[in-house]
Amino acid sequence: xxxxKNAFLLVMVAITASAFPxxxxxxxxxALLLHPPVDxxxxxxxxxxxxxxxxxxxxxxxxxxxxxxxxxFQTGQTAELKASPILVDGILYFTVPDNIWxxxxxxxxxxxHYTAPPNKALHIGHxxxxxxxxxxxxxxxxxxxxxxxxxxxxxRWDVVVADYTKGQWATMAPLIVxxxxxxxxxxxxxxxxxxxxxxxxxxxxxxxxxxxTPPVGTPKTTTGGNAWMTGTYDPNLNLVYWGTGNPTxxxxxxxxxxxxxxxxxxxALNPETGKLVWAFQPSPHDTHDWDAVEIPVLVDxxxxxxxxxxxxxxxxxxxxxxxxRTDGKSLLTTTFGPVxxxxxxxxxxxxxxxxxxxxxxxxxxxxxxxxxxxxxRSPSFDPKTGLFIVSAAPSYSLYFSKPADGTYGWSGADYxxxxxxxxxxxxxxxxxxxxxHELGEGRSGAGVxxxxxxxxxxxxxxxxxxxxxxxxxxxxxxxxxxAHIQSPPITYELDGQQVVLTSSGSVMFAWTLxxxxxxxxxxxxxx
Amino acid sequence: MNRLCCAFSWKHVLQFTSLFAIxxxxxxxNSGAGQTQSRSTVGSQGSLxxxxxxxxxxxxxxGSLFQQNCGFCHGKDAGGGxxxxxxxxxxxxxxxxxxxxxxxxxxxxxxxxxxxxFNLPDAEVTSLVAFIHSQQDKAMSQTGTRKGVDxxxxxxxxxxxxxxxxxxxxxxxxxxxxxxxxxxxxxxxQGLKLEQQMLYPRDAxxxxxxxxxxxxxxxxxxxYLDEFTVALVDSTxxxxxxxxxxxxxxxxxxxxxxxxxxxxxxxxxxxxxxxYMQTLR
Numbered sequence: 116x117x118x119x120k121n122a123f124l125l126v127m128v129a130i131t132a133s134a135f136p137x138x139x140x141x142x143x144x145x146a147l148l149l150h151p152p153v154d155x156x157x158x159x160x161x162x163x164x165x166x167x168x169x170x171x172x173x174x175x176x177x178x179x180x181x182x183x184x185x186x187x188f189q190t191g192q193t194a195e196l197k198a199s200p201i202l203v204d205g206i207l208y209f210t211v212p213d214n215i216w217x218x219x220x221x222x223x224x225x226x227x228h229y230t231a232p233p234n235k236a237l238h239i240g241h242x243x244x245x246x247x248x249x250x251x252x253x254x255x256x257x258x259x260x261x262x263x264x265x266x267x268x269x270x271r272w273d274v275v276v277a278d279y280t281k282g283q284w285a286t287m288a289p290l291i292v293x294x295x296x297x298x299x300x301x302x303x304x305x306x307x308x309x310x311x312x313x314x315x316x317x318x319x320x321x322x323x324x325x326x327x328t329p330p331v332g333t334p335k336t337t338t339g340g341n342a343w344m345t346g347t348y349d350p351n352l353n354l355v356y357w358g359t360g361n362p363t364x365x366x367x368x369x370x371x372x373x374x375x376x377x378x379x380x381x382x383a384l385n386p387e388t389g390k391l392v393w394a395f396q397p398s399p400h401d402t403h404d405w406d407a408v409e410i411p412v413l414v415d416x417x418x419x420x421x422x423x424x425x426x427x428x429x430x431x432x433x434x435x436x437x438x439x440r441t442d443g444k445s446l447l448t449t450t451f452g453p454v455x456x457x458x459x460x461x462x463x464x465x466x467x468x469x470x471x472x473x474x475x476x477x478x479x480x481x482x483x484x485x486x487x488x489x490x491x492r493s494p495s496f497d498p499k500t501g502l503f504i505v506s507a508a509p510s511y512s513l514y515f516s517k518p519a520d521g522t523y524g525w526s527g528a529d530y531x532x533x534x535x536x537x538x539x540x541x542x543x544x545x546x547x548x549x550x551x552h553e554l555g556e557g558r559s560g561a562g563v564x565x566x567x568x569x570x571x572x573x574x575x576x577x578x579x580x581x582x583x584x585x586x587x588x589x590x591x592x593x594x595x596x597x598a599h600i601q602s603p604p605i606t607y608e609l610d611g612q613q614v615v616l617t618s619s620g621s622v623m624f625a626w627t628l629x630x631x632x633x634x635x636x637x638x639x640x641x642x
Numbered sequence: 643m644n645r646l647c648c649a650f651s652w653k654h655v656l657q658f659t660s661l662f663a664i665x666x667x668x669x670x671x672n673s674g675a676g677q678t679q680s681r682s683t684v685g686s687q688g689s690l691x692x693x694x695x696x697x698x699x700x701x702x703x704x705g706s707l708f709q710q711n712c713g714f715c716h717g718k719d720a721g722g723g724x725x726x727x728x729x730x731x732x733x734x735x736x737x738x739x740x741x742x743x744x745x746x747x748x749x750x751x752x753x754x755x756x757x758x759x760f761n762l763p764d765a766e767v768t769s770l771v772a773f774i775h776s777q778q779d780k781a782m783s784q785t786g787t788r789k790g791v792d793x794x795x796x797x798x799x800x801x802x803x804x805x806x807x808x809x810x811x812x813x814x815x816x817x818x819x820x821x822x823x824x825x826x827x828x829x830x831x832q833g834l835k836l837e838q839q840m841l842y843p844r845d846a847x848x849x850x851x852x853x854x855x856x857x858x859x860x861x862x863x864x865x866y867l868d869e870f871t872v873a874l875v876d877s878t879x880x881x882x883x884x885x886x887x888x889x890x891x892x893x894x895x896x897x898x899x900x901x902x903x904x905x906x907x908x909x910x911x912x913x914x915x916x917x918y919m920q921t922l923r
Contacts, residue, residue, distance in 0.1 A: 193758065193759060193760060193761040195758065235706050235709060235710055236709075236710065237709060237710060237713055237714050238710045238711060239714040256710075282718075303723075303724065304713070304717065304718050304723065404724065453904070453905060455905070471909075475909075476795045476798075477795055477796055477797075477798040477799075477909075477913055478791070478795075478796065478837070478909070478912070478913075479909055480841075480904070480907055480909055480912055482904065482905075485724060485725065486725060511841075511842075511904040513837070513838075513841070515790075515791050515795070517787075517789075517795060518787070519786075519787040519788060519789045520789045520790070521789065524717075524718075525717060525722065525723060528722045528728060528790055528791055530727070530834070530838060531725065532838065532841050532842040532904075533842045533844075533900075533901060533904070553869075555868055555869075557754075557756070575868065575869065577868040579868060579869065579870065590869060593869070593870060595870075599753070
């Protein structure tokens, strides 16, 4: 009986699949996101954990110096690529504002190109598209969520997430959990309410919304807390983890006394209901624009002799946090570079802001600067070495705010004086920096990727792509790219060959180990 | 078609009268500035700049483009945002007549400072220029206290204490002299620019001595240095570079002493030092 039932199901699936080809992918939709095969990179982080770590081992510390260019893709745009590409069924999808490309991962040639209708929102960057059950999901700069057909870029539906004319815009790649497309928006120049919204993957209907801050106009409270980066997800605890942005007004904290929950916070939400399960605030009462949206990286492992489900964040405010992600309790709080704005750490593991370091009419010297000790570019966690590797920017700046700057939007001014880029490998159990690698004056916009073979891929402030030895941070390979690097690397295996994908400026580069023509052919015909 | 050319030709025909009116207004402002206290109400940059006149529609279209491309860094009103400076207080903007300065920066960017280049048609660059000019004019003609950093905001320090810090704990006197390199520094820089220059002279040049494999030592101004390549420009203006693995090199970067001070200053030290710097006119 059971056999018959299964056979019947199989037939039904086959019929459905041939009638609606998009549903072919649907059978594996959850499996694809839960356990991405090595020949895919189906979401912003690759998998749900945000570790940006790959099990691939073909490219090793011993052979990485042979890495060679497989192809480049020229977007032809002046906008820089800030997106993490995704890879599904041999096709790469990546974006700059108002543009999506579908590119053959084997050759680098364009399959289709979507251009959004002209819109007047801020176009500061775009971080990529997401995929679920054979459909793409794209947040437009003017804060719409679009569902598109990955075969041709045709729009299936288009729903408004926020009204850009009021001052919010979008850059993020949605996080998809089950049939929930989870999105948020950006916006610091207006006092608006931040949120995470769940949208039905099939219909575009809103399922729930979690508001980070009270409604606009609530006296003595904050606005802001925009959730503008992609969160992470623990399928066992069934919790999504999200970082929220800074409060508004940004540099003037007087109009919004108190901690300003839930701005600059890491929150755990139930993906079915949007209910807040716990929250931890890296920057209580922020007055320096230090969003806590940096990737909440989920790691299972030993912490001081006890197995733990952890969440780690290297935060823009200069602190590295290790939390127990079942309840949000602090396990470790430490700085990972120069920080001068606190009076210490409270019992909950939160930094205590020093009121004397709030922006003032005659200026305050603040470390780090507004760009932060790190920013949205992905860090990576390497399980073998237990290293959390983050692209940091030690920096100093001047912060000003005076009554004439008002209580709306920015409400002050800040000027970075100096910064440099340093890749830092943090031992998560102690917070000690095991090695660091100088990346040059300014700061690097490259994220970090680690692999099981012991390699760390990143980039420096000059535009050099770098492959380092994860155990000691030594450079093993580099290539000058000719522009600033603004996106995190990804890696995957295609036709039996490992590929590392990096971008700089508006150009995407695919790197592989050299293969003989014969090997390449046999690899592809074997399929 | 050459849109810049078209844009300017129609504008000149249509707006000659209004241009004249604006110039006359600017002249009136300039001549009045010395006689009344109005100068303090227009920020720390002196008299109103003389800008080309643009049609309201051009300014409006520039405003829309500004939101899309520039607003994040420079603020929606061009008065400063995330990482980009307040353009209404920019000397480059106030000395820009009709886009000759601003247009060049939009097209080439300031890559070393993090500003990308924008490949926009001439007419769009013109409308951006029009919007930036109009925002500066608006900001500088307002009365009362102006938002942003004024020179008058930076007067909380004590010059005598600053002098002591300069000669003592600050160790500034090791490299600098009020009668030498810093003589007249407050005449060359004022307000926020002076404070930024004091804390970190961003454009200070470094020297480098490279010992080539032959043993020969070459010196010059450091032109480039990353992990893999070192380059200098020698006294004849010639650029030379080497792989870092092939040579020994020693960089003399005087600005590094400023980096070391960052973790040592109190805010009062900075304000006092600023007060002292302002006496060096």
